Amino acid sequence: MIETADAIVIGGGLHGLSAALQLARRGVSVILAERSRIGRHASGSSAAGVRTLNRGRAELPIALRSMEMWHDIESLVGDNCGFHADGQIKVAESDAELDILRARVDGLRQDGFTHEEIIDADELRELVPALARHCVGGLIVRRDGAADPHRTLPAFLRSALAAGVTVHEGVGVEGLSHRQGTWRVAAGDRAFEAPLLVNAAGAWASGIAAMAGDEIPLETKASMMIVTERIAPFVRPTVSTVGRKLSFKQSSQGTLLIGGGQQARHDLESETTEIDAERLARQAAAAVAMFPGIARLRIVRTWAGLDGLSADHMAVAGLSPSAPGLMHLLGFSGHGFQLVPALGVATAELLLEGRSSVDICGLAPQRLMHEVSVGSTHALANG
């Protein structure tokens, strides 16, 4: 039997859920097909940074819109998702590094972006007393913060279900075809049909795009995370550095979360990641160098998730240039979490109205595609 709807979302991560939610709230019937379980890969293993700090220019408009939505996330999904806006800081360990940050802020100001600010050593120390003494200053976005992925996922799932989205777990898409304005999605012995389609298949989204005729090359990102035992309040903002691979924060449970982009071994076919302890040691060494007091803390867990990595490390979000009614949401390159609320809105707007109220032209898939079909400029929606 073929199940029909107005829209089919492939992928039950946060981006798929957010797109499904926004479509459903606009009165669209939505089927979401997830191969495994909701939040199985990148979303469930996210460090949940809510960061506009140091984002690429093309992502900034949508990231800033998303930030407004995070500050009111409870009205969107009925839960505050553990979001707290304690700021994100990029630390400079030398004057040369601080100059790099100053140059960035100057460039942003020229383009009219004022959300990033330079702070000096004194303010840095006040905000992050546990930081090593040699740090000379940093770059801060005070409205940035972090959320709890284990609250965010169920909140988006509950909201999507409440909005009427039909969620199928354990349904892996094996084939796509498009005829007479209708997408047909084959998944084992099931089939779905709808005029609108969202590709939010995470690390596997390149394969789904290929089924639809779009060649969007993606590599894989599998960043490793360390979480320690719980300790008393130690650090409030999320801290990264100019010169080291490090992202450092304390969760609301009191554990320290240490990331930084060191990569696990991974295999897309078996959907697995393997911790690479030698690389993980570099991440730990960076953390200990920046926060000398933590060397004796016990590590409780380590993990890594799988995400799509685009060639320019920037999200890919936009209508297909070749296939009608198809929205790609992929290639988040390990920093898609913050974009979830606003890209859901942009997806619904693009699919239903053909235009997004926020400029995401710079994220369009065409930039990474080898061939762009002629006559598809209608997809280049602008806001």
Next chain:
Amino acid sequence: MTDVLVIGAGPAGMSAALDLQQRGLAVTVVDDLPSPGGRIFAAIESREAHGGEERTGADLAARFRKDGGTYLPATEVWQIEVGPRVFVTQSGKARILKPRFVLMATGAQERPMPFPGWQLPGVMTIGGAQILLKTARQIPADPVWLAGSGPLLLLYAHQLISAGGAIAGVLDTTPTGSVAAAAKFLPGAVPYGWRDLARGLAWWVGLASTRTIRGVTALEAVGSDRLESIRYTTRSGDTGEVPAKLLLVHDGVVPSLHSTMAAGCAHQWNDAQRCLEPIVDRFGRSSVPEIFVAGDGATIAGARAAIVSGKLAAIGIAHADGKVSAQDAEVAVAPLRRKLASAARFRRFVDQAYPPVEMAIPDATMLCRCEEATAGQIRSALTGRPHLGADGVKLATRAGMGPCQGRQCGASLNRLIAEVHGVGREEAGFLRIRAPLKPLTLGELASLDEAS
């Protein structure tokens, strides 16, 4: 240069190390304890050996000290990667060992026995109490209540009384009639285990005058800050409550799976022993060709069988390394296999007489003690989500995220998933085991980077 890294210096690890060295392979043995013997022969070098089995253990430890290769005591294995590459810490420093083969001889752990209140101070496992008795001569000041089933309960009761301790009573969860049902396996058990049977009978007789409540089907530890009393229900529906300061529980032992799981070895469900165990071939080789498994970590069979299976794995590794021909290996393992088959017949009797009980887990039970997730929360997270496995329910409830690495809740999570989804225990799956397998500090991990 190490040809073979043996993880665990218990009976299986020590005997394998001796045989491997003798066959010309360079062995390194790592073990988390400060002296050889494993849990069963803990501190065997510094105490008097009781009985033949302990004398065998003491002799094995002495020979192992002399000819067992490089021995790294008080060393924790916290990660195993393909290669194999094994990451250890010793005295606060991390290092990588790159042997050609790994023999996992990591032994057993007690089957977690969750019930409401089991997290209260004053409740602990019999195995834990026995280690304290063996290594530190710790005898509880007040009479203790024992609850559960299995030979270890009888053994500990005997050891405690011999050491001058007192037992308040036994809450026996052994299913009624199981000993009678086991009788048909008794003839097969006698050749290998007649001494154990005689000892077990003596322990059992020694408990005859102890207050015993039989047919217990449910337990609850009651108390505000610590254990104050125990409530119980029996099969006939009787309930009761007894005051208690210390409750020791036991429901048999299961293979300690974290190392083989982390190494990516395939596992299967052993229904007789109600546990997962690594799949090994006739030589103890796992599904990962460089990794062999011996002793209770492969399948629960006890210390004497572990010694034999260590020898068998040593031949398997020597053969895999080309040191022994296939024909010679077959000849060498034939008598070992006969001994193991004999041990298995004895085990079948024990498993029938003391089958794993796996008491029902009420919703109020704090299944994951580290993260304080109850069985009720876990059941409700699983309900209606047939694709939510162990890792999914972990994300949903935090169960299994804590410092014990799921050692206390992993098996119970597996049970609840099978129960709610109506699938077999093997299909229900186990938590994904990740580094660190053993406690590891940020500084220790960072020391690996400084070293390289």
